[in-house]
Amino acid sequence: MNKMLVGKVTDIDLLGSRTFRVNDTDIALFRLSDGEVLAVENKCPHKGGALSEGMVCGSKVHCPLHDWRIDLHSGAVQEPDTGCVPTFNVEIDPDNGSIYVTI
Numbered sequence: 460m461n462k463m464l465v466g467k468v469t470d471i472d473l474l475g476s477r478t479f480r481v482n483d484t485d486i487a488l489f490r491l492s493d494g495e496v497l498a499v500e501n502k503c504p505h506k507g508g509a510l511s512e513g514m515v516c517g518s519k520v521h522c523p524l525h526d527w528r529i530d531l532h533s534g535a536v537q538e539p540d541t542g543c544v545p546t547f548n549v550e551i552d553p554d555n556g557s558i559y560v561t562i
């Protein structure tokens with residue numbers, strides 16, 4: 460496991476996202492309305508839609524392709540659909556807002 464500096468909290472708009480790539484994995488960072496930052500693989504378990512292009516609602520993202528809803532804390536797909544997206548641990552330095560993701 461590697462802890463990587465991936466940017467600053469201020470780089471992500473509230474309810475927005477940013478992406479980065481590690482090895483062959485695209486990872487999406489989301490900033491929720493309360494400021495929390497969460498990271499999941501940027502690939503919907505349904506047909507691979509880019510979750511970073513979806514709408515954030517509460518702590519879920521709605522896939523832009525067929526509207527599956529994915530919990531950004533657990534990665535779980537909301538029923539009645541099924542599946543799960545890998546999640547990654549996020550730490551934020553309270554002094555300077557740097558975001559570290561453990562991959």
Ligand code: FES
Pocket residue numbers: 503504505506507508522523524525526527
């Ligand atoms: S690809 Fe995400 S809901 Fe279909």
